[in-house]
Amino acid sequence: MIDVRRISNSRWWHNKKNWILFGIFLFLVFVRISKGSIYKDFYYFISKPFWPGEFQKEVILKSLNQESLINLSLLKKDNIRLREILSLQESSNNDNISATVISRKTGSWWRQIILNKGSKDGVEIGDSVIGPGGLLGRVNNTSLFTSSVTLLTSPESKVGVWVDRIQINGLLVGIGNDYPNLILYSKNAELKVGDFVSSSPASSLLPPNIPIGIVQSIDEPFKAKKMAKISLLAKPQAIDWVQILKVKI
Amino acid sequence: MTKFLIKNLSIIFFIFVPIFFLWHPNWLGFLGVQPYWPLFWLLPWSMINGSIKGLIFGLFLGLILDSLTIDSDFTQIPGLILCGFLFGRIKLHRDNLLGHFRFGLICSFGSFLCGTIYFLQILFNNFSDSTYLLFIPSLQNILAEVFLTGFFAPLICSQILRMFKFSRRKVY
Numbered sequence: 001m002i003d004v005r006r007i008s009n010s011r012w013w014h015n016k017k018n019w020i021l022f023g024i025f026l027f028l029v030f031v032r033i034s035k036g037s038i039y040k041d042f043y044y045f046i047s048k049p050f051w052p053g054e055f056q057k058e059v060i061l062k063s064l065n066q067e068s069l070i071n072l073s074l075l076k077k078d079n080i081r082l083r084e085i086l087s088l089q090e091s092s093n094n095d096n097i098s099a100t101v102i103s104r105k106t107g108s109w110w111r112q113i114i115l116n117k118g119s120k121d122g123v124e125i126g127d128s129v130i131g132p133g134g135l136l137g138r139v140n141n142t143s144l145f146t147s148s149v150t151l152l153t154s155p156e157s158k159v160g161v162w163v164d165r166i167q168i169n170g171l172l173v174g175i176g177n178d179y180p181n182l183i184l185y186s187k188n189a190e191l192k193v194g195d196f197v198s199s200s201p202a203s204s205l206l207p208p209n210i211p212i213g214i215v216q217s218i219d220e221p222f223k224a225k226k227m228a229k230i231s232l233l234a235k236p237q238a239i240d241w242v243q244i245l246k247v248k249i
Numbered sequence: 250m251t252k253f254l255i256k257n258l259s260i261i262f263f264i265f266v267p268i269f270f271l272w273h274p275n276w277l278g279f280l281g282v283q284p285y286w287p288l289f290w291l292l293p294w295s296m297i298n299g300s301i302k303g304l305i306f307g308l309f310l311g312l313i314l315d316s317l318t319i320d321s322d323f324t325q326i327p328g329l330i331l332c333g334f335l336f337g338r339i340k341l342h343r344d345n346l347l348g349h350f351r352f353g354l355i356c357s358f359g360s361f362l363c364g365t366i367y368f369l370q371i372l373f374n375n376f377s378d379s380t381y382l383l384f385i386p387s388l389q390n391i392l393a394e395v396f397l398t399g400f401f402a403p404l405i406c407s408q409i410l411r412m413f414k415f416s417r418r419k420v421y
Contacts, residue, residue, distance in 0.1 A: 103271040107281025108390050109367055110318045114271065155371050155383065156322065176371070177386035178281075227382075237275065 083208070097121055097244040099129075102146065106237040111154035111174065113137070113236060117244065118145045126205065128245045133234030134211035135159075135199060136242060147244070151236050152180050152212070160200040161212055166190055169200050172212065172230065179216060184226040191218055191228055207245050258416035259294060262409065263306070266290045267313050282393035284401050285360040287314060287329060292336045292356060292402070293410035297417065300337030307333025323370040328363030335359070352406040357399030364391035 012018050099115035106113075117123050119142045127139040129149045137157060141148040150157050157174040161182065170184040182197060195215040199206040213230040254261065269286040277283060287310045295303025310333075311326030318325075339355065368387045375383065 103273060105271075105273050105283075105318075107278060108283060108394060109323075109364075109371070112318065155375060175382045175386060176390065181382060237281065 079209075097123060097246070099123075099147070099242055099244055101240050101242060104236065106151065106153070106178075109176065111151040111157075111176070111236075112140070113149045113151065113242075115147045115149060115242065115244070116145070118142050118147050120144050122246070123147045123244055124246065128199075128206050128210065129242050130210060130245060131234040131236070131239040131242045133239075134213070134232070135206070136234050136236050136239070138205070139244065149242075152232060153178055153236070159206060160203045161197050162200040162202075162209075163189075163191065163195055163197055163215075165192070165195050169202065170197075172197070179229040179231060180213075182215065182228045182230050184228075185224065187224045187226060189226050191215060191226060193217060197230055210245075255416050259413050262290055262412075263294075263310075266310060267317055270314055271317060277397075279397050280389060280393045282390055282397065284397040285356075285363060285394055287325075288332060288356045288359045288363070288398060289402060289405045289409065291329065291333055292352065292359070292406050293413050295333050295336035296339055296410065297413050298337070300334045303333030303335075303337035304330055305333070307331070322374050323367060325363065325367060328359075328366040331362060331366075332359040349403040349407050352402045352410075353399040356402035356406065357395045360395045360398035361391060364394050 097117055099117040099121075101113050102116045103114040105111060113129075113136070115123075115129070123139055123142050125139055125142060127147075129136045129139060135152065137149045137151040137154070138159070139147045140150040140156075152159065152172060152174055153176070154174045155176045157172075157180070159172050161170050161172045162168075163170060163182075163184070166189055168184060168186065168189055170182050172180050172182055174180045182191075184191060193215050197212045197215065199208060199210040199212060201208040211233050213232040216229045216231040219227040219229075266287050266289075273283055275281075291303065291307060291310060294306055298306075307329035308326060311324065311329040314325050314329075336355065336359065368383075368391060371383060371387070
């Protein structure tokens with residue numbers, strides 16, 4: 001009897017090792033079917049700290065930046081040369097004045113900022129003020145030490161702008177909120193949401209090609225006019241440092 | 250020196266009104282709009298000194314604030330004159346708690362008056378086909394200003410009124 005019991009105990013499925021081997025076999029079948037995805041994912045996590053990407057990315061970005069700067073410099077030189085030929089207005093970096101915003105009224109009725117540079121520093125009425133992003137407004141008033149800037153969002157602000165994609169001039173009018181209105185005096189202008197708006201190259205009030213904003217929404221044409229809301233690139237409510245560009249007229 | 254300061258407390262506060270107007274702290278605003286600071290000074294002043302002085306100082310405040318804003322076509326003077334005159338006709342209330350809330354209501358009304366007059370000026374000055382575009386932002390400005398002015402008035406006006414009364418008591 002004892003011998004019979006021993007024989008029954010030695011069946012393969014009673015052996016733990018066999019089950020382990022069977023488990024490994026199933027796992028390998030799964031790996032085969034999934035085409036090694038588990039291995040690849042595992043390798044992804046293991047190798048992550050050693051990836052060359054992060055450092056390489058910085059190097060590539062730096063090179064791209066340098067390339068862009070060189071291109072920009074070449075284009076600027078070319079632009080100045082062409083503007084000289086056409087006798088158009090030009091702006092020079094030598095005339096820029098850096099200033100700090102000492103008071104800002106960007107909501108309510110009065111949309112203005114006051115800067116810490118005034119007539120003493122050479123600021124004049126009509127000078128353009130730019131911040132990170134693009135044009136903020138124009139100097140409307142100067143005292144000895146300060147200058148007041150009418151923002152593009154003010155109902156008093158009206159500036160000529162240029163929509164580059166469709167090559168058309170328009171008028172940017174502040175309406176007392178954060179989105180000034182672009183008025184195109186052409187009913188059939190093919191304006192699109194996302195179009196880029198800059199200062200007009202033909203303007204006598206502003207330096208040319210300063211970024212201003214992006215078309216956010218377009219209204220229905222009304223009496224041979226097309227109007228659109230513009231989202232400004234420079235946010236006056238958050239900007240502390242600006243540059244005053246002296247306009248040569 | 251202290252006597253002089255106490256005696257001229259209301260004038261010293263008057264000097265600080267434009268500073269507050271220019272200060273424009275973002276954290277105190279609502280929808281980018283600030284409370285209408287001059288009313289916080291004008292209400293206690295007019296309540297103590299009467300309509301005529303309220304009217305005159307409303308004009309003075311308007312002149313100063315107009316010089317600080319660069320919208321040369323619009324003025325705050327009519328609104329402030331009207332507020333100064335109306336505030337002067339309000340009698341001081343004995344019930345302090347009621348008085349506090351009354352300040353809120355009166356300042357809200359004053360802010361609404363000034364805001365509406367200013368808006369009408371903008372409307373008439375920019376009258377064109379696209380005038381309707383000004384309506385929604387302007388309404389938003391007026392309502393936000395009315396709310397904020399009414400919200401802060403009970404706190405600020407009652408304190409200023411108390412100080413002005415204290416300043417007068419010392420003098421006479």
